[in-house]
Every structure is written in structure tokens, then in C-alpha cells.
Amino acid sequence: MANPANNRVADSVRDAFIAALLVAVLGFFFLALRTDIAPGGLALSTRWGLWFASIAIVFGVRLALNLLVFNRDTPVGSGAGAGLARAAARLPDMSGWVNWAMLAAAVALPFFIMTFFPGQQRQYIDLSILILTYVMLGWGLNIVVGLAGLLDLGYVAFYALGAYSFALLSTHFEFIGFWTALPLAGILAAFWGVILGFPVLRLRGDYLAIVTLAFGEIIRVVLLNWYEFTGGPNGISGIPKPTFFGLEFARGEGGFADYFGIPFSTIHRFVYLYFIILILAVVTHLVTMRLRRLPIGRAWEALREDEIACRSLGINTTNTKLTAFAIGAMFGGFAGSFFATRQGFVSPESFTFIESAIILAIVVLGGLGSQVGVVIASIIMIGGMEMLRNLGFLSQIFGPDFDPVQYRMLIFGLAMVLIMVWKPRGLIASREPSVIYKQKKRIGADMVAQGEGH
Amino acid sequence: MSAQVVTAETSAATSATGATWHSDPILSVEHLTMRFGGLIAINDLSFNVGRGEITALIGPNGAGKTTVFNCVTGFYKPTEGRIVMRHGPGRQQELVDQLTMSGAKWRTTPDGSVFLLERMPDFEIAKHARVARTFQNIRLFGGMTVLENLLVAQHNPLMLASAFTVGGILHLPGFRKAEAEAIDKAVYWLERVRLIDRADDPAADLPYGDQRRLEIARAMCTDPHLLCLDEPAAGLNPRESADLNALLQFIRKEHRTSVLLIEHDMGVVMEISDHIVVLDYGVKISDGDADFVRTDPSVIAAYLGVEEEEIEDKPEVASLVVEALGEEAAVEAGIETPAVDVGEAVAAMAETGSHPGAKPAGLDAPRAGGADDLTRIKGIGPVNAGKLNGLGIWHFEQIAAWKDEEVAWVGSYLSFPGRIEREDWVGQARALAAKPGAPRKGKGNGKAGEGR
Amino acid sequence: MEYFVQQLINGLTLGSIYGLIAIGYTMVYGIIGMINFAHGDIFMIGAFIALAMFLILTSVLGFAFLPVVLLIVLIVSMVFTSAWGWTVERLAYRPLRGSFRLAPLITAIGMSILLQNFVRVSQGARVKPLPPQIQGGVTLFEGNTETGAIVVQLSYMQLIIIVTTVVLMAGFTLLINKTALGRAQRACEQDRRMAALLGVNVDRTISLTFVMGAALAAVAGLMFLLLYGVIDFYIGFLAGIKAFTAAVLGGIGSLPGAMLGGLLIGLIEVFWSGYFTVEYKDVAAFSILAIVLIFLPSGLLGKPEVEKV
Structure with missing residues (x-):
């Protein structure tokens, strides 16, 4: 008998060799060769160094992983990552003190940033606004996908409808400000949710997914081509900024700073926008949590668990699905109108399929149906992605041509795959009962269904 | 009218003249036919379910029992036939005929409404006609707690009380009261089925027998007039079966809910049923009370999958009959006295x-x-x-x-x-x-x- | 009339490409019930490999005889793209086998983003133009319209695409219906656990399904390259969505359905562009999909689902 330790090393080396070989094959046309436009057609250039370096790196990393991580006697799951996940799973889902602590942290955040990072305050507050927008979108989509179990790949359509409704209303009608246009945009988006939802909601699982995806694309293409109404690819600009009870965030007489007698600063507007989206997100959360405890919310979850049983209990499943779709769409619409007023400009480019994919990824990575999971996933995904913009120091290593922004989406995609493989049920996978008789018990993810056709 | 209906009605008349299922049927299935492509799953089936009675639908595997259930509860649209559900007493023949002519789905009268189930979608049957059902392969909301399962069953009254969610969001007192009542009703049924200790556990966590009882409790939370149970005793041990009998008797006596059940466990069927309808290959082969059906030669033949007369010839078949239908049945089927020749x-x-x-x-x-x-x-x-x-x-x-x-x-x-x-x-x-x-x-x- | 025939030919050509990609979707969906979102990007990878191989052969090695060049390019790009398909399955989907439905969908979307950006980073974001390689065609007939003379032409390129598609389709149908591999695939489709109990190597069968899908996508990629002469890292997305639409339209899980759906989507797009507006051709294709699914929920050739109660 051979020495098992020797065997292990031999196996590891062989495995690493296979991995390296695979990289050699896969990378040959992409890493070793590069086609570029040159005078007189295309030119082929070679980058053997890059190719060999990649092969060597993969061989080394794979070998190290094999020897140090995969083949160890202790299971991989006992690492720091798993510990973090367990801690997260222990977090009560948006209840009690955690709720209040998170809210307090969110309220304090802009002041914290202004105090400690005055140099980058605008950038950080902007990032916080962006994250909160995705939190809100995630919570809105969570109603449709997480609670009702309807796979919607075209959620961005409602985001777009909200944004364009707001943009069109506020640019065409002088008297409509942000606070009047906001509910109108939400209602319009919900209305479209019903119109689009009605014919397609009897489709099951993946068919529903592909039709919602198609609707998302249809809306985008229409926005792109209906020049007279939407401005086509140029979009709509000059969307008014929100005012604080009629006070504009402008320099000089009658502005916000002037009224309150504080020195003018551009950051005021950002802080104000931050609080608007915070309020919108909190409202979304509160409404969702209340709905979960109402008959309609329980019917959504029951629908996700077993549609046939729902019908046998007298639940009109079409209407129930439609309300989920419409309410999800409404929150998407609110988020869209906030987006429009924040940017001051909307164009179809902002509403591509990739946005839908990102929102869905946030919901699934956070753990379907989990409100706090959405927050964590938004911070990781959106925050992490924006952080990649700041990797300027890497160009000192890789040379001045290196642009980290290019690698942003590459790493984003990679992270999506890795997180999902690591935790397929999402970060927070357990479900909280909506009503308690004596004792609250969390429900493990393996029991909760994921909607139709799984 | 086809042959089997004639036979059935004469047979029923001989066994129990003036039975409840004739004079006061809560449900009448009339000339029901269901085709799937070329396959005829049910062929011209007619039977009645008596008000306040327990009616059993039995028959060999593949006889079309579950298809009948699916037609009654609206999950399948029958190819032909009429299914009448009556909340009021008696046959209300005139009203039923008027309703059939009118094209409406149901008509409300002071006596109690009449429904034509074949015209109604499944959820309306549960909601308005008050027909509740359970499923052969249990369909609980596994990721929801036991209590939540029972609250989902009270969806429609609660929706009304929450003023279609608006009142609920505002947390109006009317809704809070309704919700407390709904929880009370759920607790009542949980006590009945002895699951109150598990109220906060996910339904998927319960053992099989408890899941069966929970499904019945959930169906009862819809306040049904007719409860349809698809093989409620399947997979239960003898003690659980006895419990089930007691539960069904309780439901019938205390809540005056009529019960229609599909069951293979003859112990359950013979003990609690007031009325038994036997199906084979989608047609009715017998209809009457337990004693009548037990001794009906065509039932014995269908159950054992042999020609009637072979029962006499073969001792091993005879012993099977004794086993399946009880000794009394075998005696009355004439197994030990082959003098009676059904063929003749x-x-x-x-x-x-x-x-x-x-x-x-x-x-x-x-x-x-x-x-x-x-x-x-x-x-x-x-x-x-x-x-x-x-x-x-x-x-x-x-x-x-x-x-x-x-x-x-x-x-x-x-x-x-x-x-x-x-x-x-x-x-x-x-x-x-x-x-x-x-x-x-x-x-x-x-x-x-x-x-x- | 002449215009109609010309559009018909164009539509069939485009539809063939969609159909070839759609087969990859439909086979994967049939066997493991997931939407392989990254399949469109595998098609894009195939096109890039074909382009690079073409340049190696023509400008580095100096081959000039086009048919041989194209044949080598076809084989090489099929082999290398298959390796990509195999790797994607192995890394992103196999660890999630038996997990719940949305997990592989999310990794598929992640994979799609990853592949797109990998190609963008490694090959640059700018489009790669390739001058037309196969010129000429057969003039079918000529006619006159009020705007002038019109020539209905079947170019050699279109002929090659349609013929190759037909041959590959026939080969694949034989493969699925007649060989042990095809039988194993159909068995896995019906019941994966039972197939494993009966000695079918399920993992290998699924891997081979991805490999076959990728090989067909590579063919489609080469055709796309030759037909349009322009590729970039983003072509996979829209082509992928259209092809998936085609697979659903034809009835997902059905091979002839995928081909039929592909042809229909191609025809709808071309006719809509020809007779109405180019801008809204995608809207037309997607609307038809929605309408078909609403009235025929399991697609044109799919088996109707009987609701089990």
C-alpha cells in the first residue's frame, strides 16, 4: 500500500495539472491571442506571457487549495465565512432591536460620513443613496419573487415606467412637483403591472420568467424608439429636483440654506435625497411586513407553497398573483421616480436587463423572502461593485494601462457565481412565521418552497 | 338512459327505499362524463350524496374516483353532465331546472342556494358552494406553520374583514377582532385534531398521520357544507384509522357537514359510511348502504378482478372475498352455496x-x-x-x-x-x-x- | 412577391442561426430544467474563437483555399467552444445540482456577465469587423416592382447556412433517437434518479448535453460571423434571449420545436423589419412569444402539461 499522504499529494498535483490544462485550452484564444482592428483589416497579436502566467497561477492556486483546504480533515464550512453566515442566520429578521439599530445606523450614516470623511462625503453619500435604492427595489421584487414565488425577470420595466412617468409628468406639467408625481408614478407602474400581469400570470414558472423578461425588453425598446414622447436614446433631461416643503436646494435667496440660516453647501441636497430614499425604503419595508401578516400576504406565501391547495381553499389565485405583481410594480415605480429626480435625467440605457438581473440577484443572494438579507446583499453587491472603482492602486502594479473599472463587472459576475455556489439558499435562508400561537420558531429553508415548477 | 343507471336505481330502491340521498341530496352528480383525449375516465355517472351523511366512493385503482372528486371540486371541467350542490333542504328540482336553463352559475334563495358546480371555477366552488377537499398526496403549505395553514383557509372572510387589505394596513379594530376570531377557530380545530402543541411548527415537520389530520382541519376551517376527502386513511396505522373515524363522526354530528370520501380501507368505509357508491372503469356498478354493497356480486367481482362466477369455482378467490369484504359478504355472495348462479x-x-x-x-x-x-x-x-x-x-x-x-x-x-x-x-x-x-x-x- | 421571397430567404437564414442556439437551450432545459442563461455567451465565445482561428489560418499560416479553411475553423471552434460549455457546467451548475430552482438561474446570469466581461477585457470592447468571405450567389428570379427591378438572390452564404443547419439537425435527431447517448439523455430527462439507479452516468450525460449545445452554438457563432461580418462581446445577450424565446415558442424540451421556433422568430423579425419598422422587430418577436404562450402555454410542439391534482 502506498503512503496515503503521498497519494494525496499525487492526486492534488494531478488535479491541479488538469485545471491548468483546462485553462490553457480555454485561454488560448482569449489570453494568448488577441484580435484588434488594424489598418487593412484585423491583426492578430500574441500574449504568451499572459497565457503562461494564467496557467501557472491556476496550477499554483489549485494545488494550494487541494493541499491546504479541500483535502483537510476538517470540513471547509468551518471557516470564517461559514461562521459569518451562521451569525447572520441568527439575526432575527427585521424584528425587535435589530430593526431599530439598523434604522438608527441608517439615520446617523450621512452625519457620520460628513464628520469623518469630509473629503469624500459626496461620493459616500451618493453610494449610500444608490445602495438604498437597490434595497428598496430588492424589497419590492421580494414581494413578487420571495413571497408570491413568481419569477419576474423584467422588474426593471416598472422601475423604468416609474422613472419615465415622473420625468414626463414633471417636465410637461409645471405644477407637478416631486411629492405629487411620486404617488402618480407608483400608481401608473402598478396599473401597468396589472395590465401586463393579467394575461401572463397563468403561465407557470419559467414561462412566466421569459415572458416578463420579454416585457422588460419591449418596454425598453419602446422607450428607445418613441422619439416624440420619450426622447428616444437621448432620454429626458431637466427633471426638477425635489424641494423641501417648497424650498429649493439652491444658493442664495429663498433656498434651503438661506431659510434656515446655515451656510450653503451642495451636500445638503444629497443628504436630503438620502433621507427621501431612506423614508421610501422604510415605508416599503413597513408595508411589506404589515402585508405579510394580513390575509393577502399569507395568501401570497401559500401560493408559493402550493397553488392547487390555495384554489381548494377558495383563494382566487389570479387576483392574488395580480396584487403581488401590482404592489411589487408600485414600489418599483416609486424607486424609479426617485431615480429620475436624483439623476435629473432618464434614458433607456439605465433600464437594461442587467438591472433586472442585479435586483433579482440581490433578492436571491439575500435569501428569498428575507428583508434583512436584501439589505446585506445590496451592501455587498452594490457597495462592493462601487468599491472596485477605487482600486486605482492596482495600476501601480499592473502598469498605467490597467483600468480597474473594466474589471468591475467581471468580478461582479464571478462573485455572483461564487456566492451562489457557496450558499444556494441565500445568506439568510430561514422564514419567520407571520402569526404566533405560543412560541416563535424560525422555519428552516429546506421546508420553504420556492414557487412554481421547482 | 343507460343500463347501469337503471340497475343502480333499482338496486338502491331495493336496499333502502326513501333513503336520505334520494330525498335530501346535498350533492347530485348527474350523467357525469369525463374524457381525456380518447380515454373515457368517467362514463355517464350519476349518484347522490345525502345531506348530513357520510358517503363513500369506492372502487379498484383506476376506477375514476379521484377524477370524480376533481370534477366536483372544479379542478377538471367535466366533458358532460351536471353537478348540483344544494344548501337548502330537499331536491329543489324546480329551482335546479330553472337554474340550468338560465345559464347562471348559482341562485340564492331564502331556503339556501343552489349551485351548478360544473359551471364554476375551482376557487368559487370552495368559496361560494362551500365544498372543501383534501388531496390524495397531501398538499399542505409545508413552509408555513400549522396555525398559518389554518389561517390561509379562512382567507375569504378575513379578506372581507380587512376591507381587502386597506383596513388591515391601517390596523382597524374590526380586522383585529376578525383575526382573533380566526385564530380561535383555528385553535378549536387544532384541539380537535390534537395538534395544538404543534401550532407553531412548520407543517412539513409533522409526521404523516398528523399531516392528514391537519389537512382535514384546514378544510374544515373553510366552514364547508360538503367535505370531500381523498383517501384520508391512506398510510395510517390502525389506531390512527380509528381516530380518523371518530373525527369524521364528530364532523358529521357536531358540524352537520356532509362528507364524501374516497377510501380503500374497507374497515373505515364499512364502519362509518351511510351510503356507498362503487365505481369500476368509470361507471357505477353498485350504490346503496353498506350491507347492500357488501353483498353485491358485481362489487365482489370488480374488486377481485375476476368474473363473478369464478368466485364460486376457486377457493382462494373465495378467501380473498372474505378478507376484503368481511365474512358476512362472502356468505351472502353465495360462495359456500354455489347453487345460486348469477349467470343464469x-x-x-x-x-x-x-x-x-x-x-x-x-x-x-x-x-x-x-x-x-x-x-x-x-x-x-x-x-x-x-x-x-x-x-x-x-x-x-x-x-x-x-x-x-x-x-x-x-x-x-x-x-x-x-x-x-x-x-x-x-x-x-x-x-x-x-x-x-x-x-x-x-x-x-x-x-x-x-x-x- | 419577389420582395416577399427575398425576405423569406433572409428570414430562414437568420432563423437557422437562432434555431441552432435554441437547441442548446432546449436540450439543457429538457435534461436539468434550468434556463442556461450563459448559453448566448457561449455562442459569442464560439464566434470569437472562429474569428481568431480564421485569422491564424489566413494571415499567419497563409492558407488560401476557403472551403478547407472554413472546415478547420468550424471544427476547431466547435471543439474549443465545447470545452467552454463543459467548464461552465462543471463550475457553475454541477455544484448546484439538486439545489432549488433559482440558484442555478442566478449562477447562469452571473456566468453570462462573467463571460461577457472576460471577453471584453481580454479582447477589447470594440467591434471586430471581418470582410465578407463568401461572395456571390444564385439568382433565383428577377421581377419588376413600381420602384424598379428587383433580384431575388440566394447567396452562397445563405445556402451554406441553411444546408449546414439541415444537416446538423438531421444528425442530432438521429443522435438523440438512435444512440445510447441519446437514450441516456432521454432517460435523464424523464427521471434522473431512476436513470442513475439503472446505471446511466448522469453527470457525464448532462456534461455531454452542455458540450453538444456548445458545439452547435459554435456553429451558429461562425455563421453569424460570416453572415454579418461584425462581432463584439455583447452579441450573445440578444441572440441568446431570442434563441431562448425561440425554444419556448417551439415548446421547450422539444428539438424540432427549437428549430421551428428559431425559424419563426427569424421570419417574424425579418418580415417585420421588411414590411414595418426595423426598430420594433424585437417587440414583434417578443409579443408573438407572449401571445403564443398565453393561448398555447406549452409552446407549439411542446407536450401539454396536465395539471396533476
């Missing part, structure tokens, strides 16, 4: 001409070369081959030439209506007749030729 009785009926359709013409004797072995046709056993020979049917060609009326007549004569068409005797006979040189004598035991 039926033949006598044939003489009086009570079969629909036309009697096929027969030959006095087989042609030269001898009779064909009719048992080579799937579905014809030695006994039926003998009966056919008695009619003068000796050859495949003769069967191959039958017209529809003749097929119907023979089906009725052999008391296997529907089965002949289903197994396509005529087509099989044609194929056998056309096959040149095929050994027509078959197994050569000569039994087919003996006749009776």
Missing part, C-alpha cells in the same frame, strides 16, 4: 328483454372446424366465453360484426357495461379474425367450447 339469473333477465340495444344474432352450433377460443380476447374469461356461446356466439367474426347496439346489449347482458367498449372487444375480434393461420383454438383446454 342474468340470462333470465336477457330473456325478458331488459337490456338496451339489440341482441346479436347467434348460430346454433359452431361452424365446421370448431369454435374459436373466445378467451383469446382480452377481457373475456372462460365464464363469459361460456355465456357468449350460450347466445350462439362461437367465432371471432361474429363479434367483429357487432354494431353499437349489439355491443351495448352484450355489455349489459354480461353485466360489464362500458368494459367491452373500453377493451375494444370488437376490434380485438376483428384482428383475431383477420389473422390467417393463427391458432384459433388457443390454450386448448376446451373450456370455451363447453358452454353452460
Whole structure:
């Protein structure tokens, strides 16, 4: 008998060799060769160094992983990552003190940033606004996908409808400000949710997914081509900024700073926008949590668990699905109108399929149906992605041509795959009962269904 | 009207004249037919469910019982037929006829409404006609707690109380009161099914027997007038079965809910049922109280999958009958006294001409070369081959030439209506007749030729 | 009339490409019930490999005889793209086998983003133009319209695409219906656990399904490259969505359905562009999909689902 330790090393080396070989094959046309436009057609250039370096790196990393991580006697799951996940799973889902602590942290955040990072305050507050927008979108989509179990790949359509409704209303009608246009945009988006939802909601699982995806694309293409109404690819600009009870965030007489007698600063507007989206997100959360405890919310979850049983209990499943779709769409619409007023400009480019994919990824990575999971996933995904913009120091290593922004989406995609493989049920996978008789018990993810056709 | 309905109604009349299911049916299934493509799952089925009674729908696997349930509860749209649900007393025949003519789904009267279930979608049947059901393969909301399951069942009253969510979001007192009442009702049923200790556990966590009881409790939370149970005792141990009996008796007595159940466990069926309807191959073969059905030869035959007369011939079959239907049944089926010959009785009926359709013409004797072995046709056993020979049917060609009326007549004569068409005797006979040189004598035991 | 025939030919050509990609979707969906979102990007990878191989052969090695060049390019790009398909399955989907439905969908979307950006980073974001390689065609007939003379032409390129598609389709149908591999695939489709109990190597069968899908996508990629002469890292997305639409339209899980759906989507797009507006051709294709699914929920050739109660 051979020495098992020797065997292990031999196996590891062989495995690493296979991995390296695979990289050699896969990378040959992409890493070793590069086609570029040159005078007189295309030119082929070679980058053997890059190719060999990649092969060597993969061989080394794979070998190290094999020897140090995969083949160890202790299971991989006992690492720091798993510990973090367990801690997260222990977090009560948006209840009690955690709720209040998170809210307090969110309220304090802009002041914290202004105090400690005055140099980058605008950038950080902007990032916080962006994250909160995705939190809100995630919570809105969570109603449709997480609670009702309807796979919607075209959620961005409602985001777009909200944004364009707001943009069109506020640019065409002088008297409509942000606070009047906001509910109108939400209602319009919900209305479209019903119109689009009605014919397609009897489709099951993946068919529903592909039709919602198609609707998302249809809306985008229409926005792109209906020049007279939407401005086509140029979009709509000059969307008014929100005012604080009629006070504009402008320099000089009658502005916000002037009224309150504080020195003018551009950051005021950002802080104000931050609080608007915070309020919108909190409202979304509160409404969702209340709905979960109402008959309609329980019917959504029951629908996700077993549609046939729902019908046998007298639940009109079409209407129930439609309300989920419409309410999800409404929150998407609110988020869209906030987006429009924040940017001051909307164009179809902002509403591509990739946005839908990102929102869905946030919901699934956070753990379907989990409100706090959405927050964590938004911070990781959106925050992490924006952080990649700041990797300027890497160009000192890789040379001045290196642009980290290019690698942003590459790493984003990679992270999506890795997180999902690591935790397929999402970060927070357990479900909280909506009503308690004596004792609250969390429900493990393996029991909760994921909607139709799984 | 077809043969089996005639038989059924006469039989029911003989066993229990003026039974509740005739005078006061809560549910009437009338001439129900369900086709899936070419397959006829239910063929012209009629039966009644008495108000306040427990009615059992039994039959061998594949007899179409669950299909009947799915038609009654609206999950399938029947191909033909009428299904009447009455909340008011009596048959209300006039109202039912008016409603049928009007094209409406239901009509409300001071006495109680009348519903035509075949016109209503599934959720309306549960919501308005108040028919609740359980499923053969339990369908609970596994990721929701036991209590949540029972609250989902009270969706419609709670929706109303929450003013379609608006009042609920505002947390109005009216809704809070309604919700407290809903929880009270859930707790009541949880106590009834002894699951109160598990109220906060996910339903998927419960053991099998508890899941069955929870499903019944959930159905009862919809306040049904008629409760349809699809094999509630399947997979239960004897003690759990006894519990189930008690629960069903309680539901019937205390809540005056009528019960329609599909069940294979004869212990349960015979003990608690007031009325039993037996299906085989999508047609009704017997209808009456437990004593009547137990002794009905066609039931015994269908259950054991043999021709009626074989029961007499074979001791092992007889013991099976005893096992399946109880000793009493076996005695009454005449197993130990083979003097009673059902075949002759039926033949006598044939003489009086009570079969629909036309009697096929027969030959006095087989042609030269001898009779064909009719048992080579799937579905014809030695006994039926003998009966056919008695009619003068000796050859495949003769069967191959039958017209529809003749097929119907023979089906009725052999008391296997529907089965002949289903197994396509005529087509099989044609194929056998056309096959040149095929050994027509078959197994050569000569039994087919003996006749009776 | 002449215009109609010309559009018909164009539509069939485009539809063939969609159909070839759609087969990859439909096979994967049939066997493991997931939407392989990254399949469109595998098609894009195939096109890039074909382009690079073409340049190696023509400008580095100096081959000039086009048919041989194209044949080598076809084989090489099929082999290398298959390796990509195999790797994607192995890394992103196999660890999630038996997990719940949305997990592989999310990794598929992640994979799609990853592949797109990998190609963008490694090959640059700018489009790669390739001058037309196969010129000329057969003039079918000529006619006159009020705007002038019109020539209905079946170019050699279109002929090659349609013929190759037909041959590959026939080969694949034989493969699925007649070989042990095809039988194993169909068995896995019906019941994966039972197939494993009966000795079918399920993992290998699924891997081979991805490999076959990728090989067909590579063919489609080469055709796309030759037909349009322009590729970039983003072509996979829209082509992928259209092809998936085609697979659903034809009835997902059905091979002839995928081909039929592909042809229909191609025809709808071309006719809509020809007779109405180019801008809204995608809207037309997607609307038809929605309408078909609403009235025929399991697609044109899919088996109707009977709701089990």
C-alpha cells in the first residue's frame, strides 16, 4: 500500500495539472491571442506571457487549495465565512432591536460620513443613496419573487415606467412637483403591472420568467424608439429636483440654506435625497411586513407553497398573483421616480436587463423572502461593485494601462457565481412565521418552497 | 338512459327505499362524463350524496374516483353532465331546472342556494358552494406553520374583514377582532385534531398521520357544507384509522357537514359510511348502504378482478372475498352455496328483454372446424366465453360484426357495461379474425367450447 | 412577391442561426430544467474563437483555399467552444445540482456577465469587423416592382447556412433517437434518479448535453460571423434571449420545436423589419412569444402539461 499522504499529494498535483490544462485550452484564444482592428483589416497579436502566467497561477492556486483546504480533515464550512453566515442566520429578521439599530445606523450614516470623511462625503453619500435604492427595489421584487414565488425577470420595466412617468409628468406639467408625481408614478407602474400581469400570470414558472423578461425588453425598446414622447436614446433631461416643503436646494435667496440660516453647501441636497430614499425604503419595508401578516400576504406565501391547495381553499389565485405583481410594480415605480429626480435625467440605457438581473440577484443572494438579507446583499453587491472603482492602486502594479473599472463587472459576475455556489439558499435562508400561537420558531429553508415548477 | 343507471336505481330502491340521498341530496352528480383525449375516465355517472351523511366512493385503482372528486371540486371541467350542490333542504328540482336553463352559475334563495358546480371555477366552488377537499398526496403549505395553514383557509372572510387589505394596513379594530376570531377557530380545530402543541411548527415537520389530520382541519376551517376527502386513511396505522373515524363522526354530528370520501380501507368505509357508491372503469356498478354493497356480486367481482362466477369455482378467490369484504359478504355472495348462479339469473333477465340495444344474432352450433377460443380476447374469461356461446356466439367474426347496439346489449347482458367498449372487444375480434393461420383454438383446454 | 421571397430567404437564414442556439437551450432545459442563461455567451465565445482561428489560418499560416479553411475553423471552434460549455457546467451548475430552482438561474446570469466581461477585457470592447468571405450567389428570379427591378438572390452564404443547419439537425435527431447517448439523455430527462439507479452516468450525460449545445452554438457563432461580418462581446445577450424565446415558442424540451421556433422568430423579425419598422422587430418577436404562450402555454410542439391534482 502506498503512503496515503503521498497519494494525496499525487492526486492534488494531478488535479491541479488538469485545471491548468483546462485553462490553457480555454485561454488560448482569449489570453494568448488577441484580435484588434488594424489598418487593412484585423491583426492578430500574441500574449504568451499572459497565457503562461494564467496557467501557472491556476496550477499554483489549485494545488494550494487541494493541499491546504479541500483535502483537510476538517470540513471547509468551518471557516470564517461559514461562521459569518451562521451569525447572520441568527439575526432575527427585521424584528425587535435589530430593526431599530439598523434604522438608527441608517439615520446617523450621512452625519457620520460628513464628520469623518469630509473629503469624500459626496461620493459616500451618493453610494449610500444608490445602495438604498437597490434595497428598496430588492424589497419590492421580494414581494413578487420571495413571497408570491413568481419569477419576474423584467422588474426593471416598472422601475423604468416609474422613472419615465415622473420625468414626463414633471417636465410637461409645471405644477407637478416631486411629492405629487411620486404617488402618480407608483400608481401608473402598478396599473401597468396589472395590465401586463393579467394575461401572463397563468403561465407557470419559467414561462412566466421569459415572458416578463420579454416585457422588460419591449418596454425598453419602446422607450428607445418613441422619439416624440420619450426622447428616444437621448432620454429626458431637466427633471426638477425635489424641494423641501417648497424650498429649493439652491444658493442664495429663498433656498434651503438661506431659510434656515446655515451656510450653503451642495451636500445638503444629497443628504436630503438620502433621507427621501431612506423614508421610501422604510415605508416599503413597513408595508411589506404589515402585508405579510394580513390575509393577502399569507395568501401570497401559500401560493408559493402550493397553488392547487390555495384554489381548494377558495383563494382566487389570479387576483392574488395580480396584487403581488401590482404592489411589487408600485414600489418599483416609486424607486424609479426617485431615480429620475436624483439623476435629473432618464434614458433607456439605465433600464437594461442587467438591472433586472442585479435586483433579482440581490433578492436571491439575500435569501428569498428575507428583508434583512436584501439589505446585506445590496451592501455587498452594490457597495462592493462601487468599491472596485477605487482600486486605482492596482495600476501601480499592473502598469498605467490597467483600468480597474473594466474589471468591475467581471468580478461582479464571478462573485455572483461564487456566492451562489457557496450558499444556494441565500445568506439568510430561514422564514419567520407571520402569526404566533405560543412560541416563535424560525422555519428552516429546506421546508420553504420556492414557487412554481421547482 | 343507460343500463347501469337503471340497475343502480333499482338496486338502491331495493336496499333502502326513501333513503336520505334520494330525498335530501346535498350533492347530485348527474350523467357525469369525463374524457381525456380518447380515454373515457368517467362514463355517464350519476349518484347522490345525502345531506348530513357520510358517503363513500369506492372502487379498484383506476376506477375514476379521484377524477370524480376533481370534477366536483372544479379542478377538471367535466366533458358532460351536471353537478348540483344544494344548501337548502330537499331536491329543489324546480329551482335546479330553472337554474340550468338560465345559464347562471348559482341562485340564492331564502331556503339556501343552489349551485351548478360544473359551471364554476375551482376557487368559487370552495368559496361560494362551500365544498372543501383534501388531496390524495397531501398538499399542505409545508413552509408555513400549522396555525398559518389554518389561517390561509379562512382567507375569504378575513379578506372581507380587512376591507381587502386597506383596513388591515391601517390596523382597524374590526380586522383585529376578525383575526382573533380566526385564530380561535383555528385553535378549536387544532384541539380537535390534537395538534395544538404543534401550532407553531412548520407543517412539513409533522409526521404523516398528523399531516392528514391537519389537512382535514384546514378544510374544515373553510366552514364547508360538503367535505370531500381523498383517501384520508391512506398510510395510517390502525389506531390512527380509528381516530380518523371518530373525527369524521364528530364532523358529521357536531358540524352537520356532509362528507364524501374516497377510501380503500374497507374497515373505515364499512364502519362509518351511510351510503356507498362503487365505481369500476368509470361507471357505477353498485350504490346503496353498506350491507347492500357488501353483498353485491358485481362489487365482489370488480374488486377481485375476476368474473363473478369464478368466485364460486376457486377457493382462494373465495378467501380473498372474505378478507376484503368481511365474512358476512362472502356468505351472502353465495360462495359456500354455489347453487345460486348469477349467470343464469342474468340470462333470465336477457330473456325478458331488459337490456338496451339489440341482441346479436347467434348460430346454433359452431361452424365446421370448431369454435374459436373466445378467451383469446382480452377481457373475456372462460365464464363469459361460456355465456357468449350460450347466445350462439362461437367465432371471432361474429363479434367483429357487432354494431353499437349489439355491443351495448352484450355489455349489459354480461353485466360489464362500458368494459367491452373500453377493451375494444370488437376490434380485438376483428384482428383475431383477420389473422390467417393463427391458432384459433388457443390454450386448448376446451373450456370455451363447453358452454353452460 | 419577389420582395416577399427575398425576405423569406433572409428570414430562414437568420432563423437557422437562432434555431441552432435554441437547441442548446432546449436540450439543457429538457435534461436539468434550468434556463442556461450563459448559453448566448457561449455562442459569442464560439464566434470569437472562429474569428481568431480564421485569422491564424489566413494571415499567419497563409492558407488560401476557403472551403478547407472554413472546415478547420468550424471544427476547431466547435471543439474549443465545447470545452467552454463543459467548464461552465462543471463550475457553475454541477455544484448546484439538486439545489432549488433559482440558484442555478442566478449562477447562469452571473456566468453570462462573467463571460461577457472576460471577453471584453481580454479582447477589447470594440467591434471586430471581418470582410465578407463568401461572395456571390444564385439568382433565383428577377421581377419588376413600381420602384424598379428587383433580384431575388440566394447567396452562397445563405445556402451554406441553411444546408449546414439541415444537416446538423438531421444528425442530432438521429443522435438523440438512435444512440445510447441519446437514450441516456432521454432517460435523464424523464427521471434522473431512476436513470442513475439503472446505471446511466448522469453527470457525464448532462456534461455531454452542455458540450453538444456548445458545439452547435459554435456553429451558429461562425455563421453569424460570416453572415454579418461584425462581432463584439455583447452579441450573445440578444441572440441568446431570442434563441431562448425561440425554444419556448417551439415548446421547450422539444428539438424540432427549437428549430421551428428559431425559424419563426427569424421570419417574424425579418418580415417585420421588411414590411414595418426595423426598430420594433424585437417587440414583434417578443409579443408573438407572449401571445403564443398565453393561448398555447406549452409552446407549439411542446407536450401539454396536465395539471396533476
